[in-house]
Amino acid sequence: MDSVGEISDDLPLPPYVTKEDVVFALRAVVVHAAEQRPDGERCRKDEAPHPCRLHRWGRRVLKLRGLTDGEVQTLIAGGTVALR
Ligand SMILES: [Zn+2]
Structure with a gap:
């Protein structure tokens, strides 16, 4: 297996996800979107196989904040979600 080391390659998550972190994470997910x-x-940003490091980081931050995949999709689409 050559997937060893993939985890340590990930960016560190903030200990507490603030609303600013959510904004950054959302931007990372949107900017680092998949391109066929x-x-x-x-x-489409850095040519890395999708999901790239920043996209994964963004998703993890949003999940840590308690957002569901559906809510993340809503935010990506420009909708609003009440942050808990
Ligand atoms: Zn990327």
């Missing part, structure tokens, strides 16, 4: 390429999905 002949060889599969890649990040």
